[in-house]
Amino acid sequence: MEKFTTLTAIAAPLPEANIDTDKIIPARFLKTTKRTGLGVHAFDGMRYRPDGSENPDFVLNREPYRKAEILVTHENFGCGSSREHAPWALLDFGIRCVIAPSFADIFFNNSFKNGILPIRLPREVCDELMGDASQGANSRITVDLARQVVIRPDGQEISFEIDPLRKHLLLEGLDDIGQTLKRENAIEAFETKRKQDEPWFPKIAV
C-alpha cells in the first residue's frame, strides 16, 4: 500500500448526497480478478453517455478535474455494497482523498486499506471546500495527514479527526494483517478457550 503523507492536488466538487457504490463502479465491471484497471469505469453511469462517449457535464470529464486527486462531496458517500472495487476504481482514477460530511461504514473502512484517506468534516465546512473545489485551476487543496489539517487555497487550515491507528498505518503504508499477526498468541489462546467452552461448535466439511 502506498503511504499517505501530504497531498496537494486538484479537488473536484461532487455536490450530491448518497453516492452509492453502484455509481462509483457498476456491478458489470466487477468481473475482474485484479485490483487495478478499474479507473476507466469509475463513475461510469455519470461519466459516459449510453453510446459510450464522455458526458461533458460530468465534473471529472472537465479540465482541470481530469487530474483531480481529491473529491469533495456530500453525505453518506459510498453507501450500498461492500465492494472494494469502489476504492480500487477511485484509486486507479487517481483519487487519494475524499472529503464529505459522512461516509457509509464499509466504504470508509475499505478506503483506508487502499491508501485513500476519507475525511469527515461538518456539512458547512464541506460546502466551503466545495466552493474552493469549484474554482477550476485554482481548486488546489492540501491535505497534511501528520498534522491532521486540510489547507484551503487561501491558506486557511481546517483540522480533522482521525483514528490514531489508522493514521499510523496510512503514514507508514502498512497493511493490517502483519499488525494482527503480531498478536497471534492471543488468537491461539482464544481458540484454545473456545474449544473448552463450546465443545459443540461445528466444523464445516463437504
Place this chain on the structure above:
Amino acid sequence: MSPRTLFDKIWDNHVVDTLEDGTAILYIDRHLVHEVTSPQAFEGLRLAGRKLRHPENTIAVVDHNVPTSDRTQPIEEPESRNQIETLERNVKEFGVPYFPLLSANQGIVHVVGPEQGISLPGMTIVCGDSHTSTHGAMGALAFGIGTSEVEHVMATQTILQKPAKNMKIAVEGELAPGVTAKDVVLAIIGRIGTAGGTGHVIEFCGSAIRGLDMAGRMTVCNMAIEAGARAGLIAPDETTFEYVKGRRFAPKGEGYDQAVAYWKTLAADEGAVYDTEITLRAEEIEPCLTWGTSPENVLPINGTVPDPADEPDEAKRAQMVRMLDYMDLKAGQKIAGTPVDVVFIGSCTNSRIEDLRAAASIAAGRKVADGVRAMIVPGSGLVKAQAEEEGLDRVFLDAGFEWREAGCSMCLGMNPDKLTPGQRCASTSNRNFEGRQGPGGRTHLLSPAMAAAAAVTGVLTDARELTN
C-alpha cells in the same frame, strides 16, 4: 457488570485482544466466500506466502456471476467463467469447503448459510458482501466486509473493528393481514433513512418482529444495511432454535442442547441501554414499495409520488427531480396502476421457500399479463427442490412465469439477467440504485406478494386486492 445488549454480549464473547486505541481484534466464527470479492484476497495470501487459518470455518459458493438458465452448458461470458474458475482453483489450493455450481446445495450465500446450519446464533459471521447482515436473523453478529478484510480473515480468523453503537428498533403490535416482513423493513428505512443506522448495529425487537418466521426475520435483517447499519440482529428464541434443529451443520444431540442453553443467555439484559431507540406501531404499516432510486424513497402502495416542491433542502430537491426523471414518474401521480415490464422474484432478501409460497398464492390460477416478463429465481438449489416438491414450479409455469436456477440473478446487473434501458421492474430485491439491475433500468422494491400481483395485473398493485 452493567446490563448488556445482545450486540454487547456477542461482541464481548469474541474479543481476542484490544489495541491501544480501542480497536478490537474480533474473532470470526464463520467466513462465507463468493467469487466476486475473493480473488484479490486469495491472491494476496499467495503473494505473502500465507495460509488460510481455518478452512473448516469457511464456506465458498458461486452466486453473483452465474447464469440462472441451463447449467449443463459452459458459461458463455469469458470474464464470468474466469471468475468462477478462479474461485475453484483457489478453494482447491487453500482447502476451502465449496458448493460448486452444479451442486444441489449451491445458492445465494446468504440463503445457503442459514439453511445449511452454517450460520448459528451467537456467532460472528463475515462475508465480502454487504447483505451479510441477513444472518443477524439467526441472532448472530454478521458484517459485510471488503476484500482486504476478506484476506485479513483468511489469514488471521479475525477482523479489526471498533465497537458499534447500539440501536433498538421495536415494532410493536400485530401486522395487518397482507402486510409482510418486506413491508416492515421498507417502512423502517422510509422512517430512518439510508444513513439512519450509520455506525450502529440495529437490534430489531417487539412483538411484530418476534411474530415473524425465520424467512421474514432474514428479510428484515437483510435490509438493515440499506438503513446504513453495520449489522442487524434479532435475539434468538424458540423460533430460531426450532429452525436450526437438524440442519446439516448444526450441532446434534447433546451438543444441540448445550448450544441452546448458551444461545438462551444471549438476549439483552433487563435495563440494557441503547444509544438510539425507535418504536413503530405494526398496525400503521401498510404494504409499501419504493418510488425513487434510494431504498429510503418508500411509499404505501396506495400513496402518491411525492412532489419535490415540498422539499425544503435544495440539494435534496434537485436529487428528487432527477430521480423522478430517471424513474419516469410524475409528482403527485398514484403509484398503483403504473405499468411494469419485468417482475423479479428472488435475491437474498426474498427467495426462500416462504417467499415463493407467498408469490404462488397470488399467481395460482392467474396468468402473467401480456408483455410482462416475470421470473422466479429460488435462493438455492434446496429451495428450488422444496418448491418443486410442493408443486410451486407448476403454479408458476402454468401462470407464465420463468422458473430458473438459483443465484443472484437480476438483483444486480452482473450476470446475463439484466434490465434493458428504460424497463420498469417490480423487484423483491434490496437495491433500487440507478442501473443496479442493468443500465437505465427502473426498480421498484416490494414484497413477493406485491411482485406477483404486479406480474398478473401488469401494473403495480396492492396484493390484498387479489387475495381472498
